[in-house]
Amino acid sequence: MYLFRGPASYTGQDLVELHTIGSPPLLLMVLESLLTAGARPAEAGEFTARAFLGGKLDLAQAEGVAAAVAGESDAQLVAAGRLLDGVLSSQVGSIRDELADLVSVVEADIDFSEEGIEFITPADAGRRVGAIRSQIDALLRTSVAAERLAVLPEVMLVGPANVGKSSLMNRLTGLDRSICSPLAGTTRDVLTAPLDLAGLQVLLVDGAGLVGGPGSHPDELAVQAARRAAERAALLIFVVDLADGGFVHCLDLIGQLPERPMLIAGNKIDLVPGRRVDACRDQIAGRVDTPVVTVSALTGQGCGRLVEAMRRALVDQRADVAGETIALNARHRRALQDSLAAVGRAESLAAAPQALDQADLLALELREAMHHLGTIVGQVVTEDLLDRIFANFCIGK
Helix, strand or coil: CEEECCCCCCCCCCEEECCCCCCHHHHHHHHHHHHHCCCCCCCECHHHHHHHHCCCCCHHHHHHHHHHHHCCCHHHHHHHHHHHCCHHHHHHHHHHHHHHHHHHHHHHHHHCHHHCCCCCCHHHHHHHHHHHHHHHHHHHHHCEEHHHHHCCCEEEEECCCCCCHHHHHHHHHCCCCCCCCCCCCCCCCCEEEEEEECCEEEEEEECCCCCCCCCCHHHHHHHHHHHHHHHHCCEEEEEEECCCCCHHHHHHHHHHCCCCCEEEEEECHHHCCHHHHHHHHHHHHHHCCCCEEECCCCCCCCHHHHHHHHHHHHHHHHHHHHHHCCEECHHHHHHHHHHHHHHHHHHHHHHCCCHHHHHHHHHHHHHHHHHHHHHHHCCCCCHHHHHHHHCCCCECC
16 A cells, blocks of 8 residues: 655645555455445546646646557657646746736736826837737647647558569568559559557558559559658658669659658569679669668568668657647647637737727737637636546546
C-alpha cells in the first residue's frame, strides 16, 4: 500500500494505492471489499478532473493526459507530453495577459474620458492589437492538427514499371497483396497493406510504375492515381532494378515525383554479382543525394536494413513535427480561430476614424478574444465543456 498526502499528490487530495499480485480472483475480492466498505468506482477521467478542479493542472494539460493515454505512436506521445508540460498553456496565457493589459488601459480611457485624460491613443491601441493578432495567427499557422498525428503514415513504393515494387511489398508485409509478374504494368490499382516497422505502424502503398503503356488509357489513369498517392505519402521508396544495365537512367524519373523524404531501394541483388552491388550503389550515389539500401525482394536479403532505414526516416520526421510545434485538437483550434476573429474586429475598430467613439466596442471585442483563449486552459469553463472533455478519458484515469 502506498499513501500520497495532499497537496503533493496527483489530485491534490490524500490518495491510497493498493498493489497486489496480478490474480483476477484476488483483485475481484479486493474490489468487492472496498465497495462493501462504501467506496465507489471512479468515473471516466475523475482523477484528472479532480486534479484540474484542485488547480494541479489546467484544462489543456488535462487533455494532454488523455492524449498520452490514447497515444499509439511516438509522435502522439511527444505531442501529448508538450501539452502536459504546459507549452500551449504558456503561449495562450502570455497572449491573454497582453489582452488583459490592453483591456485595462482601454477601459480606463473610457472611465476617464470626461476628465480629458488619455490613457491610450487609437494608433497605439491598433499597434498593440495588431501584435496580438500576429501572435495568435502564428500559433495557428505553425501548429499541427492533433488528428494528423493519429493517422498512420503512408510509405509508397515508386519507380519504373517492372522493377519489383509489388514483390517488395509482398516481401515486406508478408502478404500476397500485389500480383507479381515479369510483364510490365501488372499493377493498375493503388494497393495498401499494414506494415510494422519495429513498433512503428505504417501503411505500405504500391501503385503503377511511373512509365505507363503508350497510348493505353487505363495505364495512364493508373499512373495518375499512383502520383496522387505519392503526394500524400510521408516517405517514398524509389525502387530500381540493379540487374538492368541501364538502371541509372531511371533515376531521372525522380524529378516527376513530389518533394518528399525518400529512400532508394536497389532491388534484385540476387541477380547481381556481389562485387557489382557496391559499384551500383556508388553509381546511384553519384547521381542523387539520397540514402540507398540494396535488397532482394525474392530472397529477402537486405530487407531488414530497408525496414530500419524507413523507421529511422519516419521517426525523425514525425518527432520533428510533434516536437518542434504544438499539436492542437479541434477544440483548441476553434477557440484560437474565434479569438483571432475577435481581435481582427478590434483591430478594425481601432483603425476606424471614429475610434474614440467606439472604445466600448473595442473593449468588448478584446474581452471576447480573452474569453475564447480562456476556454483553452479552463479559465473560462462550463459544466457541459468539462463533461465533454472528461467523458473521453478512460475509466478512473
